[in-house]
Amino acid sequence: MNIIVCIKQVPETTHVQIDPQTNTLMREGVKSIINPFDMYAIEEGVRLKEKFGGKTTVLTMGPPQAEAALREAISLGCDDGILLSDRTFAGSDTLATGYTLAMAIKEIKDFDVILCGKQASDGDTAQVGPGISAHLDIPQVTYVKKIEEIKDKIITVERMTEEGYDVVQTSLPCLLTVVKEINEPRLPSLKGMMRAKKTQIITWKATDIEMENDRLGLTGSPTQVIKVFTPPPRPKGQIFETTPQDAANQLVSLLKDQI
Amino acid sequence: MSIRVINDKCTGCTLCVKACPFGAITMVDKKAVIDLDKCTLCSACLEACKFNAIEIKRESTGTPDIDQFKGIWVFAEQKKGVVQPVAFELLGKARELANELQTEVACMLLGHHVREKARELIERGADKVYVVDAPELENFLDEPYTKVLCRLIRKYRPAIVLCGATFIGRALISRVAVRLHTGLTADCTGLSIDPDQKILLQTRPAFGGNIMATIITKNHRPQMATVRHKVMKELPPDESREGQIVEEIIDRPLLTSRSKILDIVEEIEATANITEADIIVSGGRGMKGPENFKILEDLAKVLGGAVGSSRAAVDSGWMPYSHQVGQTGKTVCPKIYIACGISGQIQHLVGMQSSKIIVAINIDPHAPIFTVANYGIVGDLFQVVPLLTKKFQEIRK
Numbered sequence: 178m179n180i181i182v183c184i185k186q187v188p189e190t191t192h193v194q195i196d197p198q199t200n201t202l203m204r205e206g207v208k209s210i211i212n213p214f215d216m217y218a219i220e221e222g223v224r225l226k227e228k229f230g231g232k233t234t235v236l237t238m239g240p241p242q243a244e245a246a247l248r249e250a251i252s253l254g255c256d257d258g259i260l261l262s263d264r265t266f267a268g269s270d271t272l273a274t275g276y277t278l279a280m281a282i283k284e285i286k287d288f289d290v291i292l293c294g295k296q297a298s299d300g301d302t303a304q305v306g307p308g309i310s311a312h313l314d315i316p317q318v319t320y321v322k323k324i325e326e327i328k329d330k331i332i333t334v335e336r337m338t339e340e341g342y343d344v345v346q347t348s349l350p351c352l353l354t355v356v357k358e359i360n361e362p363r364l365p366s367l368k369g370m371m372r373a374k375k376t377q378i379i380t381w382k383a384t385d386i387e388m389e390n391d392r393l394g395l396t397g398s399p400t401q402v403i404k405v406f407t408p409p410p411r412p413k414g415q416i417f418e419t420t421p422q423d424a425a426n427q428l429v430s431l432l433k434d435q436i
Numbered sequence: 437m438s439i440r441v442i443n444d445k446c447t448g449c450t451l452c453v454k455a456c457p458f459g460a461i462t463m464v465d466k467k468a469v470i471d472l473d474k475c476t477l478c479s480a481c482l483e484a485c486k487f488n489a490i491e492i493k494r495e496s497t498g499t500p501d502i503d504q505f506k507g508i509w510v511f512a513e514q515k516k517g518v519v520q521p522v523a524f525e526l527l528g529k530a531r532e533l534a535n536e537l538q539t540e541v542a543c544m545l546l547g548h549h550v551r552e553k554a555r556e557l558i559e560r561g562a563d564k565v566y567v568v569d570a571p572e573l574e575n576f577l578d579e580p581y582t583k584v585l586c587r588l589i590r591k592y593r594p595a596i597v598l599c600g601a602t603f604i605g606r607a608l609i610s611r612v613a614v615r616l617h618t619g620l621t622a623d624c625t626g627l628s629i630d631p632d633q634k635i636l637l638q639t640r641p642a643f644g645g646n647i648m649a650t651i652i653t654k655n656h657r658p659q660m661a662t663v664r665h666k667v668m669k670e671l672p673p674d675e676s677r678e679g680q681i682v683e684e685i686i687d688r689p690l691l692t693s694r695s696k697i698l699d700i701v702e703e704i705e706a707t708a709n710i711t712e713a714d715i716i717v718s719g720g721r722g723m724k725g726p727e728n729f730k731i732l733e734d735l736a737k738v739l740g741g742a743v744g745s746s747r748a749a750v751d752s753g754w755m756p757y758s759h760q761v762g763q764t765g766k767t768v769c770p771k772i773y774i775a776c777g778i779s780g781q782i783q784h785l786v787g788m789q790s791s792k793i794i795v796a797i798n799i800d801p802h803a804p805i806f807t808v809a810n811y812g813i814v815g816d817l818f819q820v821v822p823l824l825t826k827k828f829q830e831i832r833k
Contacts, residue, residue: 319606
């Protein structure tokens with residue numbers, strides 16, 4: 178079974194803060210990490226390979242430094258890493274990103290399962306995974322919390338819903354986006370780290386993949402950011418440091434018109 | 437597509453350096469220089485520059501006949517034949533936008549035996565409801581739902597399509613937008629119409645809510661957006677409202693699917709589902725054990741709310757994952773969020789900081805949760821929570 182895991186390198190959001198003077202993101206010292214949700218996709222991709230044999234390829238689109246994310250994924254058990262990096266990809270919105278990744282996957286050709294994290298922690302859109310499967314015209318199941326069975330090119334999974342979960346069956350090849358509950362990612366092994374250092378990362382530019390140039394980057398992106406701003410801070414709250422009884426009474430009288 | 441600094445116009449004022457969210461601009465000899473590896477062409481610098489010294493060239497490849505697209509559509513999500521509340525919230529907003537554009541509001545309702553639900557949508561603000569009723573559409577499946585939506589949108593050409601940012605909505609509408617080759621903005625918290633260009637201004641949080649961005653889809657139609665639960669306000673039902681119900685017959689081949697649902701399992705019985713709840717009582721590490729969540733359930737019950745949880749409590753096995761609020765769980769924005777024994781790590785805050793009122797109960801006066809709380813009680817939750825339950829019970833009587 179051949180698995181492709183799509184990942185994204187993101188800023189470690191916990192450290193992203195706004196400079197109160199300039200109202201911009203303070204990026205100094207902000208580390209880049211693999212999108213936390215993609216860690217579950219990597220782990221699941223490695224587990225599938227361990228169970229069914231085959232190969233797990235990790236794929237990302239980004240600047241040259243995104244190579245570090247691919248190496249980390251290899252240290253966790255992925256076999257190959259492919260980096261899509263080209264100036265013409267810059268400014269891609271979710272439509273252009275999904276298209277670019279899908280065309281690269283077509284180039285890889287042989288795959289049974291594509292895994293993505295449910296969303297990226299910087300953009301939070303959850304649109305690229307379904308976008309890839311729409312471009313490839315393959316079935317998708319989003320918010321997967323468990324793979325129950327894979328047999329005879331049929332996969333059975335549990336899809337999270339607001340109320341609980343659905344048991345969904347679909348045919349391979351397919352795309353799954355996964356949630357945290359699906360597994361507990363392992364730590365990199367020493368052997369894995371050695372391999373990550375040695376493995377040759379494949380870099381593809383736009384010309385290495387068969388695709389339409391006007392569907393890439395900014396040109397291929399229908400959405401346009403016209404304004405970026407800091408949300409107004411929450412008003413300073415009222416803190417009660419008093420007896421439990423008194424605090425409870427005060428709070429109830431403040432809230433009673435709201436319920 | 438390219439970005440460049442026009443050196444003759446650049447005065448070296450550094451406004452663009454400050455505006456760049458990606459740290460891609462530096463000053464070299466008092467002129468701005470853009471690091472193309474870091475630049476994402478987000479155009480924040482363009483807006484900041486007072487001297488028009490930065491230029492982004494984009495070639496347009498838009499939807500033809502853009503003026504032919506009219507009307508605002510809402511995807512009316514249903515489960516087990518019940519229209520989900522988020523559809524009514526979207527209708528309330530759609531009505532407001534439609535008045536500004538002087539256009540009509542329509543809904544797409546897909547399901548089996550759902551015809552009679554169309555009336556509810558009209559009472560909540562729809563002028564027209566397109567109903568597609570077929571056994572294959574009883575429960576949500578990505579492929580047939582995508583194909584039906586694309587068929588309707590291509591046929592009637594709405595200018596705007598709105599959908600709830602639910603589990604179903606996010607999976608479905610992403611696929612639809614790709615098929616229609618148009619723009620989609622996720623998780624909007626604000627929608628309005630630009631008075632001059634008459635296009636949809638879509639405002640959404642990014643970077644875990646640290647930044648807000650306003651996004652447009654200028655040259656493609658329809659303009660598509662998903663909206664979180666509880667952000668928009670629904671209209672009260674008006675039985676006298678009139679509207680048209682249009683039954684659409686869809687060819688069977690469009691309803692085929694490579695996926696099927698084997699089972700639908702509901703886990704949350706005792707309390708309401710947290711994304712739809714008006715009030716959430718949430719517990720964290722400070723709850724000390726699974727047995728203590730009973731006191732939160734009691735309070736939630738009195739308030740008609742739901743019980744949430746921090747990641748710490750889920751990872752300890754005290755609460756099921758479906759209750760988890762935060763970055764790796766669910767994003768919620770209830771009217772009142774009561775955080776009990778939750779310290780308030782940023783990953784938790786991004787999942788609940790858009791709640792209207794936040795109450796924090798924590799023994800540690802320095803817990804970060806107090807920085808976002810409207811009301812904070814420094815004290816022992818095991819004393820405070822039962823007192824709150826008792827007190828609310830009294831006033832409820």
